[in-house]
Amino acid sequence: RKEVEQDPGPFNVPEGATVAFNCTYSNSASQSFFWYRQDCRKEPKLLMSVYSSGNEDGRFTAQLNRASQYISLLIRDSKLSDSATYLCAVRLGRGSTLGRLYFGRGTQLTVWP
Amino acid sequence: EAQVTQNPRYLITVTGKKLTVTCSQNMNHEYMSWYRQDPGLGLRQIYYSMNVEVTDKGDVPEGYKVSRKEKRNFPLILESPSPNQTSLYFCASRQGGSYNEQFFGPGTRLTVL
Numbered sequence: 001r002k003e004v005e006q007d008p009g010p011f012n013v014p015e016g017a018t019v020a021f022n023c024t025y026s027n028s029a030s031q032s033f034f035w036y037r038q039d040c041r042k043e044p045k046l047l048m049s050v051y052s053s054g055n056e057d058g059r060f061t062a063q064l065n066r067a068s069q070y071i072s073l074l075i076r077d078s079k080l081s082d083s084a085t086y087l088c089a090v091r092l093g094r095g096s097t098l099g100r101l102y103f104g105r106g107t108q109l110t111v112w113p
Numbered sequence: 114e115a116q117v118t119q120n121p122r123y124l125i126t127v128t129g130k131k132l133t134v135t136c137s138q139n140m141n142h143e144y145m146s147w148y149r150q151d152p153g154l155g156l157r158q159i160y161y162s163m164n165v166e167v168t169d170k171g172d173v174p175e176g177y178k179v180s181r182k183e184k185r186n187f188p189l190i191l192e193s194p195s196p197n198q199t200s201l202y203f204c205a206s207r208q209g210g211s212y213n214e215q216f217f218g219p220g221t222r223l224t225v226l
Contacts, residue, residue: 008153032211043203043217044156087156091211100171101146101205101215105155 003027004090006104013111017078021107023088024070032091033064033071037084038106044087047073078111085109115140117218119204125224126194134189134221136204142216143209145187146171147179149200150220156203162187194225 006023013019025033033050048055050062050071061074071088085106092100117138126132138145146161148171158171162181176198178190187206191198201222207215 034215041201041220041222043219045217046214049212049214089215100158100161102158103148103156105153 003102004088004104006088007107008105010108010110013078013109015078015080015111015113017111018074018076019078019109020075021073021086021088021109022070023072023104024068025090025102026069027090027092028066028069029092030069030090033062034089034091034101035060035062035071035073036087036089036103038087039084044103047086075109078109080111080113083109083111115216117204117206117216119202119218119221121221122219123222125226127226128195129193132191132194132223134191134202134204134223136187136189136218137185138187138204138206138216139185140206140208140216141184142206143184144215145181145204145206146215147177147187147189148203148205149173149198150203151200159189159202194223196225199223199225 004025035047036044037047038044050064054063059076063072085108087106088104090102120135147159148156150156157173159177160179162168204218205215207213
């Protein structure tokens, strides 16, 4: 079973729409959670970390549900520039796997005018 | 400028010809990793290193070697490349600590004929 599962999409939405991505993780010892953005054929870049209490950065809101073992990303008022692939990532908190960051396969988002 | 650099960025080679992809970071990060990214499979970790002379296998280590003789460098070695190692490779680094951002290099696109 994969450590991190993510709906690959694609999601195609009009400008101004609200879109949500979910990601589930299998290991309850997971400690740190992230959303990365990857533009076509470029390196992933950190979009935001996901904290237990949830956090917001402008139009982006990230939530963590430890009981159900999933994280979510909500994008409000989508812009054309939001078109990219969004990767969730999970890091275990202890032992020899402390250095490992597990990624989902990514969800492709296209925002159309 | 804080960055992770990889060389070469593009490489076409033939089966069996040993090659090395270099990775260097100037942020004094403890952790470094190598990933490969393939369509439909997402980012998969090949090897990672928690510090100098400390390396461990990721999910897909077969056919690869790494070394960490200096903190800033983490080369990826393909002793005898095969066509199934054709992929997009990313090096990454981060400082220790749960929520420290992982920075990625620009990627190396490798084709093995």
